[in-house]
Amino acid sequence: MTPAPLSALFLREIRAARRIGGGGTMGVVFFLILVTIVPFAIGPDLNLLSRIGPAILWIAALLATLLGLDRLFQADHEDGSLDLMLTGDTPLELIVLVKCLAHWTVTGLPLVVAAPLFGLMLALEPEALFGVTISLLAGTPALGMLGAIGAALTVTLRRGGLLMAILVLPLAIPVLIFGVSAAGAANSATTPFMTPFLILCALSLATLAAAPFAVAAALRHMSE
Amino acid sequence: MTDRMEKAPFPETRLIASGLTLRRGDRLLVEGLDFDLANGQALIVTGPNGTGKSTLLRGLAGFLPPARGRVRGIFAGEEERGAGALAHYLGHVEGSKPALTARENLHFWQSMLALPGLGSGLSPDEALTQLGVPQVAGLPVAYLSAGQKRRVGLARLLIAPRPIWILDEPLTALDAAGQDLLNAMLRDHLAAGGLIVAATHAPLAIAARQLSLGSREVAA
Numbered sequence: 001m002t003p004a005p006l007s008a009l010f011l012r013e014i015r016a017a018r019r020i021g022g023g024g025t026m027g028v029v030f031f032l033i034l035v036t037i038v039p040f041a042i043g044p045d046l047n048l049l050s051r052i053g054p055a056i057l058w059i060a061a062l063l064a065t066l067l068g069l070d071r072l073f074q075a076d077h078e079d080g081s082l083d084l085m086l087t088g089d090t091p092l093e094l095i096v097l098v099k100c101l102a103h104w105t106v107t108g109l110p111l112v113v114a115a116p117l118f119g120l121m122l123a124l125e126p127e128a129l130f131g132v133t134i135s136l137l138a139g140t141p142a143l144g145m146l147g148a149i150g151a152a153l154t155v156t157l158r159r160g161g162l163l164m165a166i167l168v169l170p171l172a173i174p175v176l177i178f179g180v181s182a183a184g185a186a187n188s189a190t191t192p193f194m195t196p197f198l199i200l201c202a203l204s205l206a207t208l209a210a211a212p213f214a215v216a217a218a219l220r221h222m223s224e
Numbered sequence: 225m226t227d228r229m230e231k232a233p234f235p236e237t238r239l240i241a242s243g244l245t246l247r248r249g250d251r252l253l254v255e256g257l258d259f260d261l262a263n264g265q266a267l268i269v270t271g272p273n274g275t276g277k278s279t280l281l282r283g284l285a286g287f288l289p290p291a292r293g294r295v296r297g298i299f300a301g302e303e304e305r306g307a308g309a310l311a312h313y314l315g316h317v318e319g320s321k322p323a324l325t326a327r328e329n330l331h332f333w334q335s336m337l338a339l340p341g342l343g344s345g346l347s348p349d350e351a352l353t354q355l356g357v358p359q360v361a362g363l364p365v366a367y368l369s370a371g372q373k374r375r376v377g378l379a380r381l382l383i384a385p386r387p388i389w390i391l392d393e394p395l396t397a398l399d400a401a402g403q404d405l406l407n408a409m410l411r412d413h414l415a416a417g418g419l420i421v422a423a424t425h426a427p428l429a430i431a432a433r434q435l436s437l438g439s440r441e442v443a444a
Contacts, residue, residue: 004335005335005336008331008332008335008336009332009336011332012321012324012328012332015323015324015328016321016323016324019323019324019364020323075321078317079317079318079319079320079321079322080315080316080317080318080319081319081321083282083285083287083313083315083319084313084319084333084336084337085336086285086286086287086308087285087286087308087309087311087312087313087337088309088336088337089309089339089340090336223287224287224288224289
């Protein structure tokens with residue numbers, strides 16, 4: 001009895017990420033440090049902090065997402081797994097999707113869970129904490145999928161992390177705009193919450209559907 | 225290795241290269257290559273460094289699209305989308321995740337590379353025992369020596385039966401006993417009706433056709 005290839009891949013990714021230790025905890029610690037630094041720079045103005053808090057959390061989450069992404073396909077490229085996966089029966093697009101889901105589970109999900117705790121440090125109201133958390137839950141998959149495109153394009157470059165960030169950050173701007181406006185709207189009576197939130201969900205779903213094809217095309221080209 | 229011989233032999237399989245031309249950057253490394261391998265046949269590719277042995281194997285496995293010509297894999301009378309889908313490819317790196325144990329790596333490749341209709345092959349522990357390294361099953365691959373890593377990579381060929389083996393320098397890092405084991409493995413695979421394409425500098429103890437790359441340069 002052998003499990004289906006995709007569930008075996010998911011388990012392998014989670015195991016490898018946990019055993020290396022980096023992945024999730026590193027991202028959360030980086031997230032924490034970014035969120036902690038901001039009040040030092042801005043000063044102890046609680047009103048100001050709670051007003052810009054959602055934006056700070058979103059920017060920190062965006063940078064923390066980028067942190068581990070450069071190894072997403074590079075490790076598989078270096079140890080030869082990527083070549084072998086091409087000889088399997090499973091389409092590369094599905095392999096990419098499963099790898100991204102596993103990556104999000106170990107790096108994106110911990111950020112979402114940590115966001116309400118770290119939001120307290122920025123004097124966020126309960127409604128804003130809820131808004132930030134739910135918008136991160138809806139938006140981080142889009143960040144991960146966009147990042148995967150950058151990771152695939154830089155898979156053969158030794159120090160591709162910076163180039164990847166330069167490629168990915170401009171693409172992430174729409175996600176950031178709608179993410180922050182959904183998070184900010186949660187505790188404001190004047191701006192609607194659902195409109196930016198639904199657009200954010202749409203961005204995540206669209207990248208989930210389209211990015212695997214872009215990533216797989218890039219990987220096929222790079223493996224030559 | 226008798227348990228492998230008792231297995232049903234592979235169905236009719238052919239690996240055909242016709243007019244295969246491969247390019248690396250702007251260098252033409254393989255030009256107009258034709259061959260036709262059938263069940264139980266092996267092709268050994270030799271040639272000095274940099275004459276395109278690895279490029280040829282990567283082209284056969286489908287990682288490198290040919291500049292001209294084509295590679296066809298025919299399995300049980302049906303044309304496959306590429307020979308790679310029928311093949312085990314063993315390159316310079318074995319495709320093992322350093323953080324995972326040898327057993328976990330092999331389990332993963334077993335489910336990833338199993339071909340429908342060819343059975344499930346040996347279990348990871350059986351394959352490692354056959355390669356003479358049963359003690360490494362529970363160890364992370366990062367802790368293994370180069371020769372042990374190579375044996376774990378070779379164990380992958382036994383856990384998911386695939387008719388075509390594409391081997392790039394399979395003897396690398398193996399000790400004398402390991403080389404004997406590999407030669408026995410190759411003979412068993414041919415006896416079961418498998419196909420082998422191997423690039424090597426050291427001689428392999430199997431009956432095989434020879435392809436010498438770069439000989440034109442020597443002649444000129």
